[in-house]
Amino acid sequence: MLKVNEYFDGNVKSIGFEQNGEQSTVGVMAAGEYLFNTGAPERMTVIKGSLTILLAGASDWQTYGQGEAFEVPGHSSFSLKVSTPSAYLCEFLN
Amino acid sequence: MLKVNEYFDGNVKSIGFEQNGEQSTVGVMAAGEYLFNTGAPERMTVIKGSLTILLAGASDWQTYGQGEAFEVPGHSSFSLKVSTPSAYLCEFLN
Structure with a gap:
């Protein structure tokens, strides 16, 4: 029901859950650099810490802080790019 | 570094992390009823869903929705009391 996922040798861990048929995960990323592929489109919200991201095809890195998505x-x-352990909510969009 | 915890037969799962010496967890609770004991004082913030809580010694249940703490x-x-799978941030206060 609550599914724990681990990526990048355990440096990213998440817990998946479902509300009214909508899939989401909450997770934490240790400091480091990561590349994620998407299946469904998704909205990422920073819960604590910050995430610096580069979308495929974009030229500029952007940093999102707590509460930003x-x-x-x-x-x-x-x-x-993650400089301090940071928590996020990932909501899969349909 | 990122520590996964499970409680109540896996109906509550969390991921613990540390920022600048401050301990936090993000987690998800499946629908159900739970009783948690605290060691350190803590601040709970609802990330998605809602949590209905009764503090020890209080007489009224209170419901907290997304973004409330x-x-x-x-x-x-x-x-x-949790009526739909809900995600939370727990920050331990010192």
Whole structure:
């Protein structure tokens, strides 16, 4: 029911859950650099800390702090730089 | 570094992390009723969904929705009623 996922040798961990048929995860990223691929489009909201991201095809890195959100298209990717362990909510959009 | 915890037969799962010496967890609670004991005082913020809580010694249940927070004293307890899977941030206060 609550599904724990681990990525990048355990440097990113998340817990997946469902509300009214909508899939979301909350997770934490340790400091590091990551590349994620998307299936469904998703909205990422920073819960604590900050995430610096580069969307596929974009030329500028952007930093999002606590309470800020960004969306990632489906079947795309984004790069992340994380300077301090940071928590996020990822909501899959349909 | 990122520590996964499970409670209540896996109906509550959390990921613990540290920022600048401050301990926090993000987690998800499946629908159900729970009783948690506190060590350190903590601040709970609802990330998605809602939590209905009764602090030890209080007489009224209170419901907190997305973005709302409540604090729990140290060495105390609180009861929770959760009607839909809900995500939270728990920050331990020193």
